[in-house]
Amino acid sequence: MLKIIVCIKQVPETQDVRLDPVTHTLKREGIKSIINPFDLYAVEEALRVKEAQGGKVTLLTMGPPQAEEALREALGYGPDAAVLLSDRAFAGADTWATALTLGRAIEKLGGADLIFTGKQAIDGDTAQVGPMLAAILNIPFVAWARKLTFTDNNRLQVERMMDHGYDAVEVELPALITVVKEINEPRMPSFKAKLKAKKEPIPVWGLNDLGFQPEQVGLAGSFTQVVKVFPPPARGQSETWEGPAPELAARLWQRLKEMGRS
């Protein structure tokens, strides 16, 4: 019986994300909310692991009270339970404060064998919460997983997607995995699960439930602040060379010399 936790995030649907000029956090008013698209792949992978290995899938999210909608929607895909972390004190959290809060909740849930997250959220695009959460829980993580294979009951072989090809790594449970869209094709929600999700009691845990002081979490507990958001400069053209190292070194030297001249 694997204990599987999937961390999801409710995000604004629009690509055009605006920042609050005072707090520099995301402005959510008046924009339709969806489940972060990458997280649906995390939910699907968790369900597939459960179906193959047995276990229980619990959803976890931190957010304003309306994040409950995202949990209910995600329950429609078939997870067993959900917990919402919501408190005014959690507001304005950076990635660290978010990961810290999620970590405490996972401890309160009695830990997990496997934690899934999407590779990043489409609003903040940091891709930090998953790995930070693993660090806080002191467990290994593999980011950008595109394929999982159990080699025995508590060992996973993971294909980690890279710019060119993939890395094959092994990890022992408990572990945290962040997934890319290539990992699976999420199923359709089920009507019966949606009906059940509508009535499912979703516990809401706040500051006191998790035993935090207000200054440890939310904006107060954050080390970083977003000052400015801008698209990164486009990456230059890249090439992949293959061959014996001495040959490649010679080729690289030649190329660098040419570049130095022009």
Next chain:
Amino acid sequence: MDYLLTEEQQMLRDLARQITNERIKPIRAELDEEETFPWDIMNDLAQADLCGTVIPEEYGGLGLGCLENVLVLEALAMGCVGVATTYAASFLGAYPLLLYGSEDQKQKYLPPIAKGEALAAFALTEAQAGSDAGAIQATAVKDGDFYVLNGAKQWITNAGEAEIYTVIAVTDRVKGARGASALVLEKSDPGVSFGKKEKKMGIRASTTREMILEEARIPRDRLISKEGMGFIVTMKTLDNARPGAGALAVGLAQEALDEAAAFAKERHQFGVPIIHFQAVQHLLADMATKVEAARALVYAVARYIDTRPKDYTKVAAMSKLFPTDMAMQVTVDAVQVMGGHGYMREYPVEKMMRDAKILQIYEGTNQIMRNIIGLALNKEYSKKK
């Protein structure tokens, strides 16, 4: 328009729309072009629990009514009528069992249909018997504990793909229409084979084949209801399916309207979007009005059927006749609004226009619908005198 749907009905409709948007629309042109049977989408529908909407819960379905069924069909038809026909035809095959099947038959055949593990099909039409259901030639002859079937069923939707078939065959030639019976056949039964896949004008994602019965020997307990009930089973099955055909028409026409209106806002001629021209506005206005009228009729009839009235043949025929004629007009007009673009296969409305035509033909032609309604009126007004 708000049709005062319950939260559960809206949830069901939204789920079907999600399948349409995420799974059907992205590949509908390809399914049409390549005439591929949409197994992946059927699996999505099964995963979503939508294969058993009208099948009672004790047989693994959702136990919902006609209104819920039409809501799902309308939403799926917004994606592709070929796909929606495949889905709806399975219910057409299941209705004889639902309405007249024995407890054993229901236990055996309904759960796999409801779970989406098996598709069903309804085999009535023959080369010389379509509208004239009394002219059926296929025979089912009793032989001890068996029936032996011979004949050929033409243009059977889902034939060759479905596992479960309800077949109408003559058990007593002398009795005419009262000599027809309904029987369940399985794809794997001896003597059952299928003809080539027909090439159709539209609904190309749906598969249509001949079902050939040559000394097909099946156990006696495959008879649905009693011998001689075939005609009644057929009529009741079609009564239940007709609002569904109307719903497909509403979904299709709505989608054609959406495409045409969106195009008219984008397309500029004489320096302005063409939606600014009254000629285009009037076309769109008529289309929108007809779609809403048809939807109101389909929902009203579906709600009426859900009150389990004794006789709903006339209104069921109306709920098929008006929307399907409407869908033909609206899709033709959608192509007209879009002009040359509408005629190109790069845009979805030419397919919608091709798909619309079959709705006026299958599950009883619209001429037969008028006969049914006329006959009912004649009866009603005789009583009133």
